[in-house]
Amino acid sequence: SLAVGIVLFPAFRAVRAWGAALAGMAAAVAVVWIAPAAPSTMMGLTHAVQQTTSGDVTTGRTTIWKNVIHAIEKRPVFGHGEGQMSTVAPTANLAQPHDVFLQFALSWGLVGLLCAAVLAIAFAARAIPTARREGGALVPAFMAMTAIAILSLYDASLYYALPQSIFFACAAIIASQWGAEERGAGRSASRRARSRGARSSRSATAASASSPP
DSSP states (O other): OHHHHHHHOGGGGSHHHHHHHHHHHHHHHHHHHHSOOOSSTTOSHHHHHHHHHTTOTTTTHHHHHHHHHHHHHHSTTTOSOTTOHHHHSOSTTOSSOSOHHHHHHHHHHHHHHHHHHHHHHHHHHHHHHHHHHTTTTTHHHHHHHHHHHHHTTTSOTTTSHHHHHHHHHHHHHHHHHHHHHHHHHHHHHHHHHHHHHHHHHHHHHHHHHHSOO
């Protein structure tokens, strides 16, 4: 997500922004390192290190994805329906494939995946210019959406209700500015039209005054 910020927003290219980001990441790692272990063998920094050193970097995701792709091949157009993974691609009692593209394709097929992609592209086409114009006020919301979207490529951040609610709340914050932009554009156009009308009226008056009786 930092790479996206650097490409899209000039503020992320400032040295002080990098310093703040690195300090924040260092603080986050320190908190995770010293915090009590989560009551699950699948969570925590120690678990991540153990999985990496044991060679199982993907924690079984490649196996999950292979099973899901095989199920998608059976019904590629419209999918199997929501909540069917445990039936059509059973893997360790999981309800989602830890990948948003496979999640959509399995549930709604390539048709559903294409519809979701069109909506996402249309939103991004408006959201990026809006976030860049608003003086940085909307950048945190956009970057939160970016982080959740990137995480959804290998986890379930767009499957469960809590991260979904954060994602769509940020989308709503950005989209709420579109009406203001349109009203502002309408007022600017109205002012320009009135200005042109006033100039035309003055020109007509001047021409009438200068013409011989």
